[in-house]
Amino acid sequence: MLDKVRIVARSQTTVLLRGESGTGKELFAQALHEMSPRKHAPFVKLNCAALSESVLESELFGHEKGAFTGAHALRKGRFELADGGTLFLDEIGEISPMFQAKLLRVIQEGEFERVGGAKTIKTDVRLIAATNRNLEEAVARGEFRADLYYRISVVPLFLPPLRDRPSDIPKLAREFLHRYNDENGTRLSMTDEALQVLTGCYFPGNVRELENCVRRTATLAHGPALTGRDFACRNDGCLSAMLWKAPMREAAPAGFQPLPIAPQQASRPVAAAPSGETAGDRPAGCPAPGHCPATAADGKTEKERLVEAMETAGWVQAKAARLMGLTPRQMGYALRKHDIPIKKF
Incomplete structure (x- = not known):
């Protein structure tokens, strides 16, 4: 994945980051920017799912003074602020069909008008979008515009879930514990047994859940080193397991x-395995x-x-x-x- 990022970063092509929640899509977007020719220009990000349609339009395109109640001054939008750099739109699959049409025009033409304004503004941004939704199914159901899908999914990069890259877990766990120590003035370490427990977990919340698990365990640790017994899953108190029992x-x-x-x-007798195969x-x-x-x-x-x-x-x-x-x-x-x-x- 990192090799792909290095290759894609050299171009101006629009990138769509796909993957489950917590896999680090925002970090990959920032890496794409920092390894690109635009690295000295702004990197602007916005979470589309956190805003209503009217607020999202103002955030992306800006607004003129007096455009609506509370618009006491002219405000530049994210497209304008990211001019010459990179704009990262997280959770792009959550925007409404009406706003999808407005966004499509900006991506295609590279121009827009501020809310309440008539002046057309040109912008030059490299767009990186991210989603954890199945956009193909959304397009088939008519929930996401096909033309916008083809515009943003020029180079799709699929970020694997943490359970498919278990060799990353020990490195990430040590890094999160190191950050915890720096923030809290502690000198906790992690035993091999603790790393073995973490490597065997499923982590439906991916890297974000792993960080949560390490911080929680470090906070409640009884000794100078985290052991397998310190983790909630060894005491039938795994919050992730409790969270997903009900939906299932x-x-x-x-x-x-x-x-x-x-x-x-x-004591059950087990037949010998054929040659070349283990139990x-x-x-x-x-x-x-x-x-x-x-x-x-x-x-x-x-x-x-x-x-x-x-x-x-x-x-x-x-x-x-x-x-x-x-x-x-x-x-x-x-x-x-x-x-x-x-x-x-």
């Missing part, structure tokens, strides 16, 4: 009741590849047991693996095999 239960079919999952008996490669509950029973003794299929385990664990994959007596690798294999969707932001 609402989406469950009628009559579905999550049940405790009994761990597999360690960690097998899906959950399979004595050997290709010999998975359709239903267990309790009448539930393997997929149903996996869903129940994930529900009981609050969709924390590492915790669900422990409930079923599996390794995280086996759990991940089983979820992919049965195409079980994980609740995401």
Whole structure:
């Protein structure tokens, strides 16, 4: 991803950053600006989802004195302030259809009028947009203009969720702890056990949730180093798990009741794996590849047991693996095999 950013930054092309909430889209937008020929010009950002349509128009295009009640002086908009530089529009998928048409004209023509004004203003900005919505589905439903979609999605960059780049977790965790120490005058460290706990978590809130987790654990730490026992997920107090239990239960079919999952008996005989394959490669509950029973003794299929385990664990994959007596690798294999969707932001 960073290699792509370095390449794309050299051009003036419009970029659309895609990815789940908390993956760092704003940081990538700033990196695109700082590695571009426009790095000495302004980098202006605006969260489109935080403003109503009327306020958004004034923020982007500016307004003339007396244009509306409270407009006591002329105000330049973000397009004007970013002239010669980069404008970052976060959550662009949340703007209304009416405002989409106004935004399209500015992107196409490079000109606009302030609210309450008649003078056409030219602007030269490099636009970077971001969204966590599925814009293709929004276009198909008529919620997002297709012509605007093609204008902003010239170079789409897909930021992977944190669970797909687990090697980043230790580096990020140490960085967040370092910032915490600087802010609070502490000298906390992090043990290998603590890093192992973090690496096994699902983090539906991605980097933002990881930072929250590190700061919370550091605040409540009992000793000079964070250990595995300090984390909320080891004490059945994971806030993320509690947050996502309710939405998943609402989406469950009628009559579905999550049940405790009994761990597999360690004494159960396991057939030897064929040459070149390890037990960690097998899906959950399979004595050997290709010999998975359709239903267990309790009448539930393997997929149903996996869903129940994930529900009981609050969709924390590492915790669900422990409930079923599996390794995280086996759990991940089983979820992919049965195409079980994980609740995401």
